[in-house]
Amino acid sequence: MLKSIETGAGAAGSLRGAPPRRRWMLAAGGLCLAVLMISAAPGLAAGKNHNTAKYWKGKNISEATKKLGEPTQMTPLSETGGTLYIFAHPGEQHWVFETDAGGKIVKAAKVE
Amino acid sequence: MMRRWRIQAIALALVCAALAAPPGSRPARAQSGTPVQLWVDTRTGQVFIRPGAHRVRLSMPGVITEDQLNRQVEEKVEQKTQALQSQISQQQSVNASLAQQNAALNQQVAQMKPAWTNFADNFMNKFSLGTLWYFDYAMYTHPSFGPQFLTQINQPGPGNEIFNSFDLSRAYLNFLFTPTKDITVRVTPNVYRAIGSASNDKVGASGAWGTSLDGNLGYRLKYSYVQFNTLFDSIKSMKGTTIKLGVLPNGWVPWEEDLYGYRFVNLTPWNYYSLASGQAGIAIAGPIKSGEKTYVDYELGVYNNSSFHAFEQTNTKETIDRVTIYPFGALWRFDGLGISGLYNYGYGNVTPDLANIPAALKGPQSHIERLAALVAYTTETWQLAGEFDYGHNAFNVGNMFSGSGPGDAFGIPTCVTTPAATSEAACTGAGGTVVHYPGWYDVTTLSQALLNNGRAAEEGFAFFGHYHVPNTPLTVFGMFNWWQPNIHVDKNPFDFQRWVVGVAYQYNEYLRFALDTQNVHYYHSQFAFPLAEALSFNNKAVYSPIAKANGAITGPVFPDMHSIFLNVEFSY
Numbered sequence: 001m002l003k004s005i006e007t008g009a010g011a012a013g014s015l016r017g018a019p020p021r022r023r024w025m026l027a028a029g030g031l032c033l034a035v036l037m038i039s040a041a042p043g044l045a046a047g048k049n050h051n052t053a054k055y056w057k058g059k060n061i062s063e064a065t066k067k068l069g070e071p072t073q074m075t076p077l078s079e080t081g082g083t084l085y086i087f088a089h090p091g092e093q094h095w096v097f098e099t100d101a102g103g104k105i106v107k108a109a110k111v112e
Numbered sequence: 113m114m115r116r117w118r119i120q121a122i123a124l125a126l127v128c129a130a131l132a133a134p135p136g137s138r139p140a141r142a143q144s145g146t147p148v149q150l151w152v153d154t155r156t157g158q159v160f161i162r163p164g165a166h167r168v169r170l171s172m173p174g175v176i177t178e179d180q181l182n183r184q185v186e187e188k189v190e191q192k193t194q195a196l197q198s199q200i201s202q203q204q205s206v207n208a209s210l211a212q213q214n215a216a217l218n219q220q221v222a223q224m225k226p227a228w229t230n231f232a233d234n235f236m237n238k239f240s241l242g243t244l245w246y247f248d249y250a251m252y253t254h255p256s257f258g259p260q261f262l263t264q265i266n267q268p269g270p271g272n273e274i275f276n277s278f279d280l281s282r283a284y285l286n287f288l289f290t291p292t293k294d295i296t297v298r299v300t301p302n303v304y305r306a307i308g309s310a311s312n313d314k315v316g317a318s319g320a321w322g323t324s325l326d327g328n329l330g331y332r333l334k335y336s337y338v339q340f341n342t343l344f345d346s347i348k349s350m351k352g353t354t355i356k357l358g359v360l361p362n363g364w365v366p367w368e369e370d371l372y373g374y375r376f377v378n379l380t381p382w383n384y385y386s387l388a389s390g391q392a393g394i395a396i397a398g399p400i401k402s403g404e405k406t407y408v409d410y411e412l413g414v415y416n417n418s419s420f421h422a423f424e425q426t427n428t429k430e431t432i433d434r435v436t437i438y439p440f441g442a443l444w445r446f447d448g449l450g451i452s453g454l455y456n457y458g459y460g461n462v463t464p465d466l467a468n469i470p471a472a473l474k475g476p477q478s479h480i481e482r483l484a485a486l487v488a489y490t491t492e493t494w495q496l497a498g499e500f501d502y503g504h505n506a507f508n509v510g511n512m513f514s515g516s517g518p519g520d521a522f523g524i525p526t527c528v529t530t531p532a533a534t535s536e537a538a539c540t541g542a543g544g545t546v547v548h549y550p551g552w553y554d555v556t557t558l559s560q561a562l563l564n565n566g567r568a569a570e571e572g573f574a575f576f577g578h579y580h581v582p583n584t585p586l587t588v589f590g591m592f593n594w595w596q597p598n599i600h601v602d603k604n605p606f607d608f609q610r611w612v613v614g615v616a617y618q619y620n621e622y623l624r625f626a627l628d629t630q631n632v633h634y635y636h637s638q639f640a641f642p643l644a645e646a647l648s649f650n651n652k653a654v655y656s657p658i659a660k661a662n663g664a665i666t667g668p669v670f671p672d673m674h675s676i677f678l679n680v681e682f683s684y
Contacts (some may be wrong), residue, residue, distance in 0.1 A: 065621045072493070072580050073587060074624055075373040076244050076683040077445075078366035078389065081286035081298060083683050084373075084445060085621060088492040090582045096444040096492060101286040102240030103684065109444035111492050 353398025363411030388419035405441030430458020474566025518552030526551030640664035
């Protein structure tokens with residue numbers, strides 16, 4: 001007598017024959033793995049987050065002014081040839097940047 | 113069989129008749145759109161023009177109806193149209209493919225850069241160019257003698273009220289080249305004002321050219337050094353430590369200018385008194401960090417005794433050292449509480465043979481010492497700082513009158529004399545003149561005795577700070593100095609206070625304005641300085657007969673100075 005192979009194939013699959021609890025565990029594990037992979041991506045970890053000092057290093061000060069508005073204080077630094085910029089607008093995140101002579105941000109500090 | 117033949121014969125006859133019909137009759141039929149239809153009786157073989165019983169439509173081979181013809185034509189046209197459309201579609205796909213290939217090719221061509229372009233890009237990434245520019249309009253409601261408010265700015269003395277001027281006091285061009293991350297080379301030329309009437313040139317037997325030096329704005333080198341960036345990077349807490357070699361910004365003056373933040377308005381205390389911002393030498397500077405925070409920031413250096421704009425003449429060197437401690441850690445430069453100290457020890461810039469010659473006024477040859485203790489608290493919106501200064505031979509007559517001074521201090525007599533052989537001494541120093549009015553002669557001689565005697569000790573206090581007005585681009589700032597040029601003098605007529613108050617307007621990230629007032633207050637009331645005390649500081653000094661007759665030097669206290677400035681700063 002011929003027997004359908006359908007049941008056997010299903011049993012060989014990952015979920016169809018698995019009990020519901022095991023299915024949930026596998027789904028949760030997969031979700032965790034996906035979240036971990038996304039969060040480990042360097043672009044999201046620091047590169048694209050405006051709220052980290054690492055994001056601002058290497059950028060021109062004009063990009064900071066586009067995002068944060070005009071600085072509340074600018075101090076040219078005789079020692080380095082660069083400039084110290086302070087963004088301290090009330091109610092907003094305060095930032096302090098130090099640039100080189102070409103306006104590139106070399107130090108950034110988020111003031112808590 | 114007979115009947116079939118008959119039918120065919122009739123049909124042939126009808127066709128012939130139709131073909132033979134007059135030409136005018138065929139258009140009428142074509143125009144009607146209805147072809148001739150015939151019916152044949154299947155029993156009799158008769159042909160009828162109407163359908164009826166036992167009649168069938170007569171079908172004539174080779175004759176087609178207009179509808180059939182139209183359908184055939186339409187079918188053929190449709191077939192050809194479809195063929196054309198197919199060709200067009202094929203051509204369009206070919207065109208699209210070609211366009212795509214062309215775009216890719218163009219992109220490749222655009223990305224293809226010659227080697228020099230790559231080199232230039234890399235070069236430009238290692239090269240940065242900046243500028244720092246100070247300009248002002250100054251109106252002196254009450255000009256007087258005293259130190260320079262800003263370098264390259266000079267004002268006339270008392271009696272020139274409402275003197276005003278536009279001044280360019282700084283025009284840095286900052287060139288920084290970093291060929292590798294280990295090394296930075298900096299070259300910073302700056303503007304300076306040429307002062308001093310050079311003699312005119314005689315040209316030919318009877319002609320001459322006038323000098324064009326006095327008052328010119330020229331360029332000179334302010335800083336030029338190589339900096340080693342990564343020598344200590346292997347020690348995590350010392351990462352960022354640098355060693356500089358060349359004509360350097362020293363460890364104190366530029367640092368304090370950066371701390372104060374309003375150098376485009378006025379000079380910081382020791383720079384205002386005497387210490388230049390740059391010398392040739394070698395220095396090590398760096399932070400000591402823990403995590404993200406800096407706990408110690410220092411700069412230790414050995415330099416020429418001369419400043420960046422003078423020849424070195426000594427066989428000694430000076431040291432200028434600064435250490436700043438941030439007890440709670442600084443997240444950014446100057447963040448929070450900072451306690452700083454300066455130690456500077458050097459010598460007057462004279463050659464060794466001159467330094468060893470006994471002289472009454474040893475000021476220029478003697479040792480020079482400067483100390484400062486500064487406590488500052490800085491946040492991103494306000495700052496308050498207090499400073500104590502102490503010095504030895506660190507404020508001479510040249511410093512006192514760097515902004516403006518009596519002519520006598522520069523070898524130009526201001527006294528009024530008439531030739532005579534009876535005078536014991538004259539304000540010009542040469543015998544044989546009678547003094548009618550000493551001018552500034554005695555006061556200048558007194559200043560030299562008090563400030564240049566080689567044993568002078570200076571003491572001063574300073575306070576400065578600023579406050580950013582919330583929700584505005586405005587910051588209120590100020591500085592106060594109290595300076596005693598020689599604390600060994602009981603009542604020194606040259607003691608003064610300087611105070612600067614203003615408001616700054618931050619226009620954008622490159623441009624800043626300030627409206628401020630700058631003042632020097634010689635705070636002692638006018639008095640007669642005892643001649644005996646003056647001689648105790650320099651017993652070789654020669655005072656005018658008037659001073660000798662009075663036993664005192666009258667009017668030694670200078671008038672106060674008041675001014676209003678509009679300052680502009682551009683930094684890029």
